[in-house]
Amino acid sequence: MTLAAAVLDALKSRGWMATAAESCTGGMVMAAxxxxxGSSAVVDRGFVTYTNAAKQQMLGVSAATLNAHGAVSEEVAREMAAGALRHSDAQVAVAITGIAGPGGSEHKPEGRVCFAIATETTPPVSETVEFGPLGRDKVRSAAAEKALTLLQIAANTA
Structure with a gap:
């Protein structure tokens, strides 16, 4: 069984719908x-919010949060997850924002990805993973896999 199929089974067993707010993964979580x-039984919708404007318009991410912390931050990831829940019929949301590469900076290196997971009864919880400069494709794939794992854990433990 694939990770995506396991996530769907976990969501079905809870009677939950899922949503994702994706930046650097560009829809890879929802595609998986x-x-x-049978995914239509538990997948509500996805948000690909690559730009700051999209994060603000589609998810309600605060301009102040973006200005203070930057798009690649746990603060923004938490607001993305909360916004995805508000703007969907889902009970669980995952958010991903990061620097897939190439590029990055001393303060925000290539391979840094921030995640958040939220449910309708729990506030967003975030974490940052430093995948390192693996290359764009590998960072994006690893980030999508991590997001699916977070969904599975949330569905199995919430």
Whole structure:
């Protein structure tokens, strides 16, 4: 069984719908979930919010948060997850924002990805993973896999 299929099973067992707010993964989480037959029973919608404007318009991320912390931050990831829940019919949301590469900076290096997970009864919880300069494709794939794992954990423990 694939990770995406396991996530769908966990969501189905809880009777939950899921949503994702994705930046650097550009929809890879939702693509993985919807590749599995029967996903429409638990996948509500996805938000690809690559720009700061999209994060603000579609998810309600605060300009002040973006200005203070930058798009690649746990603060923004938490606001993305909360906004995805508010703007969907889902009970669980995952958010991903990061620097897939190439590039980055001393303060925000390539491979840094911030995640948040939220449910309708729990506030967003965030974490940062330093995947390192693996290359754009590998960082994005690793980030999507991590996001799916967070969804699975939330569905199994919330």
């Amino acid at each position: 979930l919807t590749d599995v037959p």
